[in-house]
Ligand SMILES: Nc1ncnc2c1ncn2[C@@H]1O[C@H](COP(=O)(O)OP(=O)(O)OP(=O)(O)O)[C@@H](O)[C@H]1O
């Protein structure tokens with residue numbers, strides 16, 4: 150009666166189960182989505198007038214006449230933070246004992262850990278996708294054409310998986326969902342110690358230095374290049390590279406800590 | 415072949431703060447088709463033992479095998495054979511009973527169609543058919559325990575580990591679970607359960623190991639354990655403290671519990687007149703006296719030096735006799 154259990158089938162079953170958990174708590178999706186949309190509307194409303202079309206011909210015309218294009222990457226970076234839910238999902242299972250139950254069954258431990266990562270990835274795509282849609286609706290218009298949206302989404306995805314890895318590592322390490330939740334505090338330095346509202350050239354002093362060391366800077370600049378300037382391979386490459394490096398580092402930590410967690414004490 | 419064979423296992427937890435010897439030396443074996451009870455107080459090492467046998471904790475020293483398969487080296491094979499319901503029920507509150515069973519069936523490798531059939535079978539078995547489409551969050555404690563038991567049965571395991579399956583249940587729900595466990599045993603499943611309830615061990619387990627502070631201090635059937643004490647327990651009760659004190663001096667081999675004295679002797683009933691005479695000669699007034707076969711409670715007192723909390727006698731006895 151029992152058929153062979155492959156890793157992929159297990160991963161699919163566990164991902165589906167985890168997705169059900171997310172769907173059952175739709176309200177949990179809202180805060181991050183609202184904050185991201187909030188950035189878009191409020192900053193566009195507050196600064197769009199100054200740095201948007203009116204700025205043309207002035208030294209402040211860094212948005213090339215469309216401030217939505219300029220600020221959208223900030224919203225997207227904020228939306229990609231939703232990947233941090235992965236760690237929270239995983240730790241919830243550890244706390245509830247579900248994790249132990251799975252461990253007592255002949256299931257691949259990687260399937261147990263990858264399932265919440267999968268769902269975190271979906272979540273990033275969904276939230277970033279929604280923000281892009283809103284952005285398009287209020288006038289975002291990538292300098293490189295619509296393919297720009299896809300490029301932005303792909304960078305957001307990698308960046309979001311970086312947050313997922315970070316939250317899994319932090320959650321497993323602290324063993325509590327608060328630990329995983331604390332991961333989201335990264336948000337503040339990541340977003341505000343970066344050329345969020347103006348280009349890096351306009352930052353000064355310590356903030357300029359901090360931004361130079363903040364990988365978010367390059368991610369935002371990479372996204373901005375396709376939104377505002379057009380094809381700038383080196384800037385775009387730096388964006389992908391920062392996102393990939395960040396993701397590689399945090400995912401490595403996630404794997405190490407998750408392996409420890411699934412090892413027998 | 416033995417269902418479970420445990421040889422001198424030991425578990426030491428080492429952390430920065432301190433070292434805990436949770437299990438010092440535990441050995442026992444379980445035959446196929448029996449219910450084996452691990453009886454012990456809080457902190458005795460019951461859960462730690464179960465976690466080691468179910469491959470969730472490594473064994474520091476010693477060895478254990480399940481149906482002849484070594485637990486330490488062949489953990490994957492062992493997991494195929496066993497069903498596990500841990501003390502902290504690993505239950506997903508956001509899903510419904512039906513979804514939980516279905517997911518677990520799928521994880522055990524059943525096809526979608528077979529999973530549906532098996533899910534309904536198990537829901538029926540543990541009496542959750544009506545509540546199947548409700549989220550588990552809304553289940554009572556008893557329902558969650560039954561769900562937990564059901565989830566451990568999905569793959570029809572030959573060996574079932576239950577860590578305190580009835581803790582926190584009312585007597586009615588407890589009885590329902592006992593009947594279910596007995597029915598499983600009658601169908602050939604070997605059950606290893608832990609409990610801190612004497613009645614549960616007495617009623618349910620074919621054989622019992624009493625575990626205390628990480629050591630097995632007695633093992634056998636309930637009757638064997640009771641017989642091991644030898645003879646009967648004579649209980650003297652007193653209305654006045656002075657009488658109790660004097661009687662204690664006279665009955666030198668007695669053990670005090672609250673306002674009672676107990677003596678374990680062969681052929682208790684015929685010894686009572688003699689004791690009563692000795693006591694009345696010294697002017698001690700006895701309010702009541704009785705001779706009984708020893709209970710598991712008495713066995714526990716004998717082998718550990720204190721009574722199990724929640725049993726008829728007090729916790730004071732525990733502290734006193736431990737000093
Ligand atoms: N991971 C751990 N690290 C350190 N000490 C532990 C750990 N797990 C258990 N212990 C200690 O080991 C001892 C035995 O614990 P265990 O959980 O096995 O007892 P138990 O018999 O199941 O008790 P209870 O009836 O309360 O469930 C306790 O003193 C406990 O504090």
Ligand SMILES: [Mg+2]
Nearest residue numbers: 460461462501
């Ligand atoms: Mg326990």
